[in-house]
Amino acid sequence: MANMALEHIYKRYGKTTAVTDFNLNVEDGEFIVFVGPSGCGKSTTLRMIAGLEEISDGVLRIGDRVMNDVPPKDRDIAMVFQNYALYPHMNVYENMAFGLRLRKVPKDQIDQRVRGGAKILQIEHLLERKPKELSGGQRQRVALGRAIVREPKVFLMDEPLSNLDAKLRVEMRSQISKLHQNLKATTIYVTHDQIEAMTMGTRIVVMKDGFIQQVDTPLNLYDFPKNKFVAGFIGSPSMNFLTATCNNKTVSGNGFSVEAQGKLADSLSAYNGKQVWYGIRPEHLGLEGSTTIAGGANRLTGVIEVVEPLGAETDLMVNIGGQTVVAKVDGHAQVKVGDTVTLFCDQSRMHAFDMEKELAIGR
Amino acid sequence: MSVAKRPTPVKRKSLNVSELSPTSKFFVYGILVLIALFWTVPTLGLLITSIRIPDDASNSGWWTVFTGNAHLTLQNYVDVLGTGGGEASNTAATINLNQAIVNTIIMAVPSTVIPIFLAAIAAYAFAWMVFPGRKILFMILVALLVVPLQMSLIPILRDYRVLGLNGTFLGVWLANTGFGLPLATYLLYNYIVTLPREVFESAVIDGASHPVMFTKLVVPLSVPAFASFAIFQFLWVWNGVLIPLVFLGDKQNVTVLPQRILQMIGTYGANWTILTAGAFVSMAIPLAIFIGFQRYFVRGMLAGSVKG
Numbered sequence: 001m002a003n004m005a006l007e008h009i010y011k012r013y014g015k016t017t018a019v020t021d022f023n024l025n026v027e028d029g030e031f032i033v034f035v036g037p038s039g040c041g042k043s044t045t046l047r048m049i050a051g052l053e054e055i056s057d058g059v060l061r062i063g064d065r066v067m068n069d070v071p072p073k074d075r076d077i078a079m080v081f082q083n084y085a086l087y088p089h090m091n092v093y094e095n096m097a098f099g100l101r102l103r104k105v106p107k108d109q110i111d112q113r114v115r116g117g118a119k120i121l122q123i124e125h126l127l128e129r130k131p132k133e134l135s136g137g138q139r140q141r142v143a144l145g146r147a148i149v150r151e152p153k154v155f156l157m158d159e160p161l162s163n164l165d166a167k168l169r170v171e172m173r174s175q176i177s178k179l180h181q182n183l184k185a186t187t188i189y190v191t192h193d194q195i196e197a198m199t200m201g202t203r204i205v206v207m208k209d210g211f212i213q214q215v216d217t218p219l220n221l222y223d224f225p226k227n228k229f230v231a232g233f234i235g236s237p238s239m240n241f242l243t244a245t246c247n248n249k250t251v252s253g254n255g256f257s258v259e260a261q262g263k264l265a266d267s268l269s270a271y272n273g274k275q276v277w278y279g280i281r282p283e284h285l286g287l288e289g290s291t292t293i294a295g296g297a298n299r300l301t302g303v304i305e306v307v308e309p310l311g312a313e314t315d316l317m318v319n320i321g322g323q324t325v326v327a328k329v330d331g332h333a334q335v336k337v338g339d340t341v342t343l344f345c346d347q348s349r350m351h352a353f354d355m356e357k358e359l360a361i362g363r
Numbered sequence: 364m365s366v367a368k369r370p371t372p373v374k375r376k377s378l379n380v381s382e383l384s385p386t387s388k389f390f391v392y393g394i395l396v397l398i399a400l401f402w403t404v405p406t407l408g409l410l411i412t413s414i415r416i417p418d419d420a421s422n423s424g425w426w427t428v429f430t431g432n433a434h435l436t437l438q439n440y441v442d443v444l445g446t447g448g449g450e451a452s453n454t455a456a457t458i459n460l461n462q463a464i465v466n467t468i469i470m471a472v473p474s475t476v477i478p479i480f481l482a483a484i485a486a487y488a489f490a491w492m493v494f495p496g497r498k499i500l501f502m503i504l505v506a507l508l509v510v511p512l513q514m515s516l517i518p519i520l521r522d523y524r525v526l527g528l529n530g531t532f533l534g535v536w537l538a539n540t541g542f543g544l545p546l547a548t549y550l551l552y553n554y555i556v557t558l559p560r561e562v563f564e565s566a567v568i569d570g571a572s573h574p575v576m577f578t579k580l581v582v583p584l585s586v587p588a589f590a591s592f593a594i595f596q597f598l599w600v601w602n603g604v605l606i607p608l609v610f611l612g613d614k615q616n617v618t619v620l621p622q623r624i625l626q627m628i629g630t631y632g633a634n635w636t637i638l639t640a641g642a643f644v645s646m647a648i649p650l651a652i653f654i655g656f657q658r659y660f661v662r663g664m665l666a667g668s669v670k671g
Contacts (some may be wrong), residue, residue, distance in 0.1 A: 052564050073570035085561035089583045101568030219594075336618075 002063040002076075002153040003028045004049075004186060009058035011210075011229040018044045022058070029184045031177075033201035035191055041210040041215045042190045045241065047187060050079050050156050053160045062153060068220050073102075075154075076146035082159040083138045086131040086146075092118075093127040096146045102229055117149040120179065124229070136244060137168045144176070148183065155187040161196065172197060194234050198222070198342040206230050228277060230350060230359035237282050237315060239351070241323040244278040250297065252276040254321025259297035264363035270353060276361065279351035284329035287335070298345040300325065304337050318343065379645035404645070412491065413439055420635045438638035457617065458631075460482035460641055463623035463646070467601060469532055469610070470619055474539035474600040475593050483545030483555075483589070489548070490556040491563055492573065501552070507545040510540065515541075516609050535610045542606070543596050553580055553601060556590035596650070598602050603651050620645045 004026040011019040019041040024100045026032050034042035047053040049060060051072035068076050078099075087095050093114055100110045103145045118124045121141045131139055140160060147155055160176070161169045177200050180187055191197055197204050198218045206213040206221065206229075214226040219235075226233035244251035249265040251258055258278065260268050268276070285300070286293040302320035309331065316327045318341060327343050335341060352361040383391065411425040416434045419427075428435070443460045488494070489501050519538060521531065528534035558581065565578050600606075604621045611617045618626070624641050631637045 023501065050564075050568060052567070072568045077568065079565065079568050081561040083559070083561055085565040087562060087566075087580065098566075098571075102570040102575065146569075208599060363601075 002186060002201060004154060005061040007059040009048060009060065010056045011048060011053065011212045012056040018210050022049060022212060023174050024205060024215060025185060028186055031180050031187045031200060032191065033197040034192060034205045035194055035197035035204055036208060038192055041209040042207050046158055046188060046190045048154055050077055051075050058086060061287065067247065076152050077154045077156055078150045078152040079156040079158065080143050080160045083160050086139060086142060086144045088131050091128050091130050092123065092142050094261065095142055096149050097145065098152050113149045117145045124145050124292035136164050140172060141166060141300050153186065157187065157189045159191055159360045176200065195236065198234065226360055228353045231279055233283055237326045239279050239281045242278045242320065242323045242325065244276055246274055246276050248272065255302050256295065256300035256320050258345050258347065258350060264352060264361065267362040275355045277353035277355060279353060280326040280345050282326040284346040284349040285343045287329040287333050288344060290330040290333045291344055293344040293346050295344050296303045300343040300345060304335055304339045304341060307335060307337055391621045405670055409639050409643055412635055413643045417634060440637045443640045443644060458627065460623060460644060461622045463618050466617055467619040470535050470607060471537045471597055471600045473554050475597045476542055477536060478540045478543040478547045478596060479589055479593060482544055482551050483582065483585065484577065486551035487557045489552050504545055505549055508549065512542045520609065527528065530612045530614065531577045538610050539600050547592055547596065551585065551588055552593050553587055558584055586659055589655050594656060597652060598649050623655055627649055
């Protein structure tokens with residue numbers, strides 16, 4: 001286990017730059033999640049840490065050692081792949097022991113570690129089986145087991161749950177979280193799924209087009225997104241954005257007018273008369289009559305286009321003067337398509353973004 | 364590590380015969396049986412002729428055995444395989460097919476094993492090692508497939524004379540290896556390159572060096588590809604006349620089966636039963652090997668390794 005530092009890391013393929021100026025300090029025992037849409041450079045960065053891709057520029061340190069030119073096997077890392085990458089002709093035991101054998105670990109110690117790892121992952125009864133005789137979840141557990149028996153300084157996981165079905169994914173998610181709590185090993189986890197990122201990470205690195213957008217804890221990302229991309233990426237359903245005009249402290253447009261409060265109100269004074277993005281999460285909108293949010297200078301009025309009842313809540317798509325917003329309202333709200341409704345916005349949770357730079361306006 | 368992205372294989376929907384209507388089924392099976400029979404007829408004729416008595420064979424066609432003209436005997440096989448005892452001693456001593464069989468095995472087995480071994484190493488390097496000139500070298504190798512081996516016979520013969528390899532088994536092993544290598548490398552490359560990249564990456568992180576990855580991963584996973592090429596190469600070498608004729612010569616102690624049979628046509632040209640028996644023996648051994656190897660043609664060696 002160790003801390004790790006990525007300093008000004010670049011990855012270039014010919015003329016295209018896949019990763020630009022990646023800076024990150026990882027503390028010992030952290031669970032860092034790289035998240036972003038496909039092609040954002042998250043896997044490339046992970047592969048550079050693993051040593052499977054060369055680092056075009058910058059410095060990678062694990063512990064205090066510069067790792068740029070150290071071959072993967074000497075970096076003291078273990079990696080779990082999206083498609084498991086098990087050795088098909090070896091049984092589970094051999095799969096887990098392979099790396100230890102190559103490192104000339106004594107036989108009795110290999111046996112002890114493999115059986116110990118298998119116990120943690122509850123795959124003891126599968127040790128004699130070949131990968132083809134296992135289910136997807138079991139295979140991924142074996143892949144995890146192969147990583148933990150190595151007792152590496154850093155775990156690298158490249159979308160390890162993407163090939164599993166939804167139910168299994170949730171199960172494995174908590175299992176990996178538990179595993180991390182037990183082992184306290186530094187982990188870098190790559191995913192495109194923001195729910196995985198939010199639920200597992202101690203800190204999340206949001207990436208887009210090879211650039212880091214923001215590095216923060218899950219709740220800070222949710223509450224204080226630095227820009228429109230992060231705001232839209234984190235949270236589900238994603239944040240609503242409406243073009244609005246800023247007048248004094250109020251952002252308004254066709255069908256809505258919301259007065260900002262607190263620090264955001266102060267920051268908005270610089271945007272007087274200008275256009276801004278008004279951002280509000282679906283869960284921070286309430287339906288007049290069925291919400292605890294008090295009405296006031298925070299109304300959005302429009303016609304319901306779609307009603308999606310989910311039981312615990314109902315998602316409404318409401319056309320506010322030509323712009324569609326999603327609102328999470330009470331599951332038993334009596335509404336139907338075509339109704340004209342008024343939504344109340346929780347003013348303490350609203351966001352605003354600069355129109356051109358799409359950066360968050362301080363709140 | 365190569366990072367070349369491979370296209371995802373397209374899943375073809377195969378025709379399931381059991382879903383066809385009875386009439387269609389009848390046609391499918393009927394045509395298949397017909398083709399199979401058609402292809403088997405010459406071999407069947409060969410086999411039947413080889414177990415007839417010489418008088419019958421020279422006076423009537425082999426198919427007459429089905430209409431009551433059935434005087435069958437194994438004497439022809441005793442004649443070609445016999446060690447010289449009994450009444451056929453003269454024939455057996457001159458035919459000497461046993462020696463030829465041994466010679467052919469001595470020629471064919473290393474001529475099959477050596478190219479597979481070398482080609483597997485080369486194919487692994489072309490598929491999974493990054494080195495300058497990899498693409499060009501591979502293209503040259505594939506281009507070599509079109510060079511007819513007849514072109515190289517004379518230059519190689521001259522070199523062999525200098526090296527003293529003419530008429531030796533080593534010479535014929537090397538020749539067969541050389542002629543087989545381009546195709547072997549190409550075929551094995553095509554297989555090895557389809558092994559999942561993540562498995563190799565995982566092995567790299569586990570600390571495997573190239574020799575370890577080759578012996579512990581590539582070889583065990585490529586057995587089906589080795590087996591298919593082995594059968595082709597073995598058959599070519601086994602049935603080849605030209606290469607042994609050129610590099611081994613026709614001395615009794617190095618004569619191989621096809622050459623021996625060729626010689627028999629001269630000596631026993633009219634003796635059909637002996638010739639067919641000899642021919643059938645030369646056919647039976649590769650057939651036995653093919654059937655023996657069949658279980659290595661397992662599909663799904665990779666099952667369970669990666670998703671998909």
